[in-house]
Amino acid sequence: MDSKARQVHEDVKRSKKPDKNYTEAMQQYHEFCRTRSCQSEDARVAFDIYFDELQKEIVESLLFGDAEYDDIESAFGVTRESLDIYEELFFDRSKFRNKLDKLSYLENYPNKFGKELKMRAMNLGPEFVLYTYANIVPKTTDQQKLVQRMFMASAYKAMSMNYNSLDSKITKNAVDHAKLMLKAWEVLQKFNNEDITDDTDLVKVITKMEIGSGSSKARLVEASDIV
Numbered sequence: 001m002d003s004k005a006r007q008v009h010e011d012v013k014r015s016k017k018p019d020k021n022y023t024e025a026m027q028q029y030h031e032f033c034r035t036r037s038c039q040s041e042d043a044r045v046a047f048d049i050y051f052d053e054l055q056k057e058i059v060e061s062l063l064f065g066d067a068e069y070d071d072i073e074s075a076f077g078v079t080r081e082s083l084d085i086y087e088e089l090f091f092d093r094s095k096f097r098n099k100l101d102k103l104s105y106l107e108n109y110p111n112k113f114g115k116e117l118k119m120r121a122m123n124l125g126p127e128f129v130l131y132t133y134a135n136i137v138p139k140t141t142d143q144q145k146l147v148q149r150m151f152m153a154s155a156y157k158a159m160s161m162n163y164n165s166l167d168s169k170i171t172k173n174a175v176d177h178a179k180l181m182l183k184a185w186e187v188l189q190k191f192n193n194e195d196i197t198d199d200t201d202l203v204k205v206i207t208k209m210e211i212g213s214g215s216s217k218a219r220l221v222e223a224s225d226i227v
Helices: 003-013 024-035 041-050 053-064 069-076 080-089 099-107 112-124 126-134 140-163 169-190 201-206
Strands: 207-212 215-220
Touching (some): 003 024, 003 080, 024 041, 041 053, 041 080, 053 069, 053 080, 053 112, 069 126, 099 112, 112 140
Antiparallel strands (some): 207 215
16 A cells, blocks of 8 residues: 555665656655655645554545545645645555455554544445544435444344343443434434434434433444444
């Protein structure tokens, strides 16, 4: 995925100058690796993302889930030019010919957080990542697709109740999945109503109320709760 970046690293390590096969992005990265400075602001943003674990996993998950470049820029202020440089050097998506390639890539992915986030971006769509980290609520049609995916994921998880003892931890977790599945089902039914709003029902599904000490508070459902 990052073959060009690794080539630059090796050349810098051997004090080798850029050759005729270097692209502009590789030249900029070569300069950055040597001096920690870069003349291009778009390139510098791409490099900074790569060296920040949280930013790296969020951006790669959005790309992994085939998010629109305009959506990423709108949510996080990362330009298309920066994303192009990032993909060329660090995350060459052309390696993914199909979904099986993506699954193979994730099989031995070393970062647990990144692996789980990429898996959710692939299965639930980039809307999940945009909502979680940028508080962007999808439009109604995209909401419906996301809720449908959440419903199916929770439904299959809930089925584990039938194959484990009643007092097992797996069954207790499956009960939570069943509750979430029913919430998703309720929202899916509302999509038949033309008066449905764009920004409320998705929130009802991916948040839940915790009651304690006489007060209530909403929290995001943990990622492990919905996939």
